[in-house]
Each structure stands twice: as structure tokens, then as C-alpha cells.
Amino acid sequence: MSRRLALALATAAVLVLGACSSGDDSSGGFASGGGGGAPLSCPVPVGPMAIAVGGRANEPEPGLPGAVQQAAITVVSGAADQKVQPKFTVVSVDGRPTVAGSDTYRTDAGNAIAAQDDQNAFLSGLGDAISQLRAQTPEADTLGALTLAGRSVQGSRPGTVVLVDSGLSTVAPLDFRTEGLLAAPVQDVVSSLRDANALPSLNGATVVLAGIGDVAEPQGPLDTSQRASLVALWRGIAEAGGASCVAVVDEPRSGDAPSDVPPVSTVALPPPPTITPGRSTALPDDGSVGFRPDTAEFRDENAARGVLGPFADFVKQGPTHRLALTGTTARAGSPASQVDLSTRRAEAVKGLLVSLGAAADRITTKGVGSQFPGYVNDVGPGGRQLPGPAATNRKVIVDPTA
Template identity: 80%
Template sequence: MTSRAALVAASLATLLALGACSSGDESAGGFSGGGGAPLSCPVPVGPMAIAIGGRSNEPEPSLPGPVQQAAITVVSGASEQNVQPKFTVVNVDGRPSVAGSDTYRTDAGNAIAAQDDQNAFLSGLGSAIPTLRAQTPEADTLGALTLAGRSVQGSRPGTVVLVDSGLSTVAPLDFRQPGLLAAPVADTVAFLRDNRALPTLTGATVVLAGIGDVAAPQPALDTAQRASLVALWKGIAEASGAACVAVVDEPRSGEAPSDAPPVTPVDLPPPPKITPGQASVLPDDGSVGFQPDTADFRDVAAARGVLTPFADFLKQSPARKIALTGTSARAGTDQSQVELSTRRAEAVKGLLVDLGAKPDQITTTGVGSRFPGYVNDQGPGGRQLPGPASTNRKVIVDPTG
């Protein structure tokens, strides 16, 4: 452990331990006493683990109001139920670690003294969080969630809090891999399950905060990209056995810590641009992508928005024609790939016709995974890689007249 890491761990242990020996009604140290919209999940009176980091590419560490309120619920309930919940803080960086932990205890003989102990403990927690700093380059958010999940397993249900942008840059969940951010949640979850990389969150309440909130030099996510990222982390938590998953919408903002090791920025794909009269590609994303193994658009309204300019272009002249070519990932038989990619090209045609284009202006074909530019989407043992697989799923638009 580096000297700074040792210092942070020591400060966490000291600050968290204040609840056992201090009194007063202070709420300093970055703990304002909660606030914000209430969580959509019940918070059990049991162990709580908070995975958070002072790392590059996202705002400095702090606890959103609903997360503070969850901690208050645990501590106040502990006094009422005479239990001693353990609080653990996990540092999110390229090699996540437990930065500190302590058990909340009180021997107060009356309600006022018990409240003093609660305030002191929570003040210590609030003071400790801003001191966190990453020790290792990159960000293993999945690994941090795994450590947090292990920290709350026991006889009483616990709460796992993840306060992070969610843009992990360490395998097996490395968003630097092209196509991963747009991949269907089910595909990515299946990939993690097949690789035994899902965390253990059995019976826990999971709180996700700050997902998609970034700081320079990481480019900002648009609304659809953030929604995809939130859906993925929620899907991971549910597949890992969480009893309930709450998403905190309170935004995190501000600059990243200046004294943290680097994290490689994740390149974000630009929104698809349909240029009438020019070859274009409709990628497998939230705007014009399809539900897994179907020809159903993920978001029909978004797809209409993308395709409307091209439909308008076709409507301007009956002589204008296009060819739609569907492609797919390499899954199943060649025949099934061709059939699925054909149906997806037909779905695009159907939407263009619905927008006013003439059916005889559009031809369709499907080629499955046999096309120029195919990216290998098969990992060890033939397991599908969600990022490359998403890249291979598209509909190519070519003007033919």
C-alpha cells in the first residue's frame, strides 16, 4: 500500500470511528443530512458498502443527498434495533481496494446521546469521502462493485452503493472496446455471466448514483448513451441477485481531482448521420438499433427521427432509390443470420414507407455476418464478445439512383 493509500485508510478508520467516542450535533465534513428524491428501494438496517473513488474523468467524490439519507436510515435504525452495522468504503480505480471500514456502535443511555453518536459517525463518513484518491491508473468499476457486494454478505440484508460514472476501462467490462456502450444489456450481462464476472449482490439493496456523469477530458455522454449505461448497470445488479435496484438521478458535476492517476477517456460514437444521396450506416444503438434477436426497434420514435430526413429525400423524386443491406453478428447458423439481417433491413424499409417513401424506391437484402468489414466477435470458446458483436449489427444504406 502506498503512503497516500495508507493515510487515506487510516483517516477513514479514524473518522468512521468517531461515532463510537464523539458527541455533538455536527453535520460538517460534507455530510449535509440527506435530501433529494427518496430512493425507490427500502434501505435495510444492515451492513452498507459504498464504492466511490477520487479518480480521473469524473467529478470529485461526494455522496448525493439520497445516499446520505440511506446512511442516516441505517444508523438511526441500528440504534432502534440494537444492531451494529458495518460500513465499508471501496476505492474505485484500476485495482479497487477497501479503503476503510468500521462498525457503528453506541452505548448511549438516552435518545439525545444516541443522536449525538449518530451525528458524529455520519460526520466522520462525510469527512472521509472527499479524501479518497485513486492509486492505480484506469477504472475497474465492476471490480469495485464486486468488493462492495462481498462486504455486505452476512446474516442481515445490506446496502451496496455505487457512486461512479460507470465508464469502466478494465476487462472484462472495458468501454474502450468499440460497440460495448451500444450493446444490448442482455448480451453484456450474458457475457459477464459466462465469464463468471458478475458480482455477488444476493439479497442486497443496490443504489446507483452518478452513472454517466463525467468530467474532462472524458467527453460528455448524450441522453441516450447515459440511459444505456444506467440500464446496463441496473441489469448487472439485477442479474447478480440484488433484491432491489435504485437509481439516483441527482447529477454529479464539477472537475475531476487533479492529483489522481490517469484514466483513458472512452471514445463515444457520434449519433448516426443520414446524408441523403450518400452511403450511410445505421448502427446498432439506441436510436436505430433492434431488440436482441428480433427486428423490433429499441426505440421507434428515435428511429423515426433518424430516418425522416432520408424519407423526405426519397419523397422529393420518384427516381431516387436506395438499397438496404442488413448485417449481423456471427451467432447461430449462416441461414439464421441472413434471415435476421434481412428482417431488420425490411423493418427499416417499413419505417421509411411509413414516413412517406414509396416501396418501389427501396430494395432490401440480408447478408448475415459475411460482409466486408466484419469484426471478429468470437472470444475464447466461441463466446460472443458484446462490443464487436454490436459493431457488426447494422443496416447499410446505399443510393442506387
């Protein structure tokens, strides 16, 4: 396996830079006796497996977390017992995802020791091939790679699709350079992809997500809220694509990105809101201070308290310190419903500020729906809502005066 898969990678002009790990490990980065790491929350079927991973810019060097190694070991070790020959496929995540190599695990070993040798040799080749993977095309089409991996495991037996990537795709229709997309509700993004016929076909596959939100310079790091939003989004995409079970590997990936690979645009990450007297501050509709879709309920009230603490402190600093809160929305529903929702969200922010000790009589609220300066068109062809711009328009604007 390792000879053929490595050859496929070489013919794709992949640069060979070494194995997954250093030392005398003969299994290509696979831990002896098991992959280590926390067990997956999903069962791993003994069937085809496709691993989408990128040796690309803005990502740590390619490799497999321990839980993913264990999943591959489970498939290989169960193949003889179930008399199957599972196919393994490696998909390269870059601007134009491709199948970098594939092979089928077979063994005719006559005893347990020989069978273990065959398993180790196969896994060694898989680990080596992944460590050698290098992007060939600029940018990162993570959605396209997931789609290609899903196609690679279709067959008579259930399969496993593994995505090892930061998840920060930079290719349409899922381009996180689009302002607001990272903060958009999962259901909005999924609906948009469904309308574009762009959801991956993962019919009945187990999907494993690893490294989501883990980046390398020059990409700026995601905070806890941003990473949680990104994980939820990819989970939602996999579930909407028909995955039977989705497991998220929390084992972090770290290290530098590979050198001499095509560039990938960085995704601008909004800084946390800060308060400055005389200057408007927008509280974005994200995981830290955002709301559940179509409600005035915070997604994470504790996170919102952390963001709003300095704003409450500002009001408490003097009797002339005041806040004016203006709620805004996307252009969805009637104008009256937009005003109602934006008003309730402004009131929710006020309520949290008051609970933090701010004087209620020094905070005013109003809702203006989608009628406000700076509104970004969030309605596309056919009246479909655009998730990124829509998320940008959902906010509470704070005007502090002293």
C-alpha cells in the same frame, strides 16, 4: 468513526482536499435532518453498507447524492432501535479497487440528543472520508469495485451496496473502450461475464446505482440513449449478481474531475448517424435506432424516428434520391437465420422511413447476415460470442444516391 476512517484513508496516501460541501455543515456533506433527493425505490435494510465511489479522472469530485445520504442516515438511525452495529465500508474505484476505510457504528448514548450527536459525528466522518478519496491507480475497474463492495456486506444481516460512478469502466472484462460494448444487449454482456466467472456476488443485497453516465472532461458526455443503455447494463449486472433490489438514483452529478490523479482512458462515443449522398452510413444497433435481441422490433421506435427523419427527408428532396438498405448480423445461428433476421431489420427501417413520408419504390432492402465486408470476428474461445464485436456487426447500412 471519522478519526479512524480518515486515518485509514491517509495511510492509503489519499490526498485530503476538503469536505463534501462548503459552509458550516458539520455533517460532512450530509444534509441536516435528512439527505434530500427523491426516495429510493428499494427498502434500505439496517445492516452493513459499502459505498464504492471514485475520486478519479473523468468523474466529478466524489460526493454522495441526497438519496444516498438518506440511505446512510436510515441505517444509522435504525441501528439503536434494532440493537445492531452496522459496518460501513468505503471502496475506492480506480484501476485496482481497494477498501479505503471502514468502521462500525456504535452508540452508548443515554438520551435522544446524545444519540443524534453520535449519528451526526459518524455521518460527518463518512462524508469527510468520501470527499477526500483519491484514485491511486490508472484506469477504472468499476466492476471490480462493485464486486469488492458486495463482498464487504456479506454477513448474517442483509446489506446495502452503493455504486457512485459513471459506470464507464476501462478494465477487462468490462472495458467500454471495446467498440460496440456500450450498445451490446444486456443479456449478452451478462452472459459473457457469467462465462468468465466475473459477475459480482451481491447475494440478497440492496444495490443503489448513482451517477451512472455522469462524466467530467476530458470524457465526452453521453447522450440520453447511451446513458439509458449504460444504466440498464449495470442494473442487469447487479440483478444477475443476486441483488434483492436495484435502485437507480437519477440525481445528476456534475462538476470538474479531481486534479492530480492517475489518468483514465476516455471512452469513444459514436456520433449520431448522418446522411451524405454517395457515402455509406451505418445505423448502429444501439438504443436510438437498434433492435430488441433476435427480433426486428425497434428498442425505441420514437428514438428511431428521430434518427431516421433526415434520411426520409433526403428521399423526399427529389425523384432521383434513393436509399439502398443492407442488414447485417453477428455470427450467431445458421447462415439462413442470419440472412432472415438481417433482411427483416432492413425492412423495418424501410417501413419506418415510409411512415415518415419517403417513397417506398425508391428504397431497396437486402440482408446478408454476417457475410459482409468489414465483419469483425465476434466469436471467442469455445465458440462464445464477444458482446462488443457482436454489437458492432449488427447494423443496417444505408447507401444514399442522388
